[in-house]
Amino acid sequence: MKKSLISGMFLAVILIAGSLLLAYPFISDGWNRLHQTHAVMSYTDTVDQMEEEAYKHMLEAAYDYNRKLAERGVDWNMDQKEMGEYYTQLNIDPSGVMGYVHIPKIHVMLPVYHGVDETILQTAAGHLEATSLPVGSGSFPAENASFPDEGGYGSHCVISGHRGLPSAKLFTDLDRLTEGDRFSLTVLQETLTYEVDQIRVVEPTDLSDLQIVPGEDYCTLITCTPYGVNTHRLLVRGHRIAGSMDDTAGESWMLRFWPDLIIAMAAVLGLLFLLIVLMIVTRKKKPH
Structure with a gap:
């Protein structure tokens, strides 16, 4: 009986560990999405x-910052004074959130923070410091933009994510x-919509595609590639367009969260079912 009980307990531990291992990515991602949702909602409330x-x-200060950046050119080696000026821009509270990015096709809505420190990129998206702020050039209103940018100086912001x-x-x-x-990028109450026009894979040190182009309003989304290897960078560039995205832009956070939640709940329920079956089998093996 003792041997049977030990075997049953060992099997239970294996089942629990295996189930938790399988459920971890879904539970962890769901938990992170809740935090991301809270960060976005807190940001919009503050605005x-x-x-x-x-x-x-x-x-206006953000527009002026972008204009000056375009005039002097992007400097990838910002000094302490420039970094200090950067972190004062679009800084509405101590959280460091400057807006959020929405990518309907892949069900992503992430808060965007100042900078690309590893602590930021573990849970959210970051704005690459040396690039234009995510407000465009400011030569036209976000809702009734006319393109190309007649202001001439252009802008190019870069958003990074793991x-x-x-x-x-x-x-x-x-x-x-x-x-x-x-x-789209939403900063303060301004929503800028971008249409993907270029996708490239480059070396990590190749920054040529991140430069400001006069008269153009670009945003590039950047991440590591190939998946799991991370030797190169995937650059997905979009040019700003008039109007907003289709109805998927308004899809709720809960609709995006439900699939992962259901999978996680199914894993937990499956674990409980296996434990109950194991307990029943173990009891039946006990002598009366």
């Missing part, structure tokens, strides 16, 4: 409470995007 004058001043993490999907499916797909 909604801003005074009109403060809002206008912050947006892929292949066991704890969060983030930009894992970025390689599914094709030319013509759309994504």
Whole structure:
């Protein structure tokens, strides 16, 4: 009886460990999505409470920052003073969130933070410091833009995200995007829509495709590739277009979260079922 009990307990431990291992990516990603949702909602609430004058001043300062950046050119080796100026831009609270990126095709909506520190990229997207702020050139309103940018100086912001993490999907499916797909950036209350027009794989040190092009308003999404190897960088560039995305832009966070939640719940229920069966079998083997 003792041997049977020990065998049953050992099998139970194996089943629990295996089930938790299988469920971990779904549970962890779901947990991270909840945190991402909270960060986005907290950001929008804070923006909604801003005074009109403060809002206008912050947006104009961001436009001015982009104009000066375009005039002097991108400097990938920012000094301490430049970094200090950068971190004051679009800084509405201590969280460091400057907006959020939405990619309907791959069901991604992530808060975008200042900088690309590893601590940020583990759970969210980051804005590459040396590039244009994600507000465009400011020569036209976000909702009724006319293109190309008649202001002439252009802008090119770069948003970075990890892929292949066991704890969060983030930009894992970025390689599914094709030319013509759309994504958007929302900063303050301004939503800018971009249409993918170029997809490239480059060496990590090749920054030529991230330069500002006069008269163009670009945003590039960047992640590591190939999947799990990460020796190169996948660059998905979009040019800004007038109007907004289709109805999928408004799909709810819960609709994106439900599939993973269902899988995680199914794994837990399956584990409980196996444990119950194991307990019944073990009891039947006990002598009366």
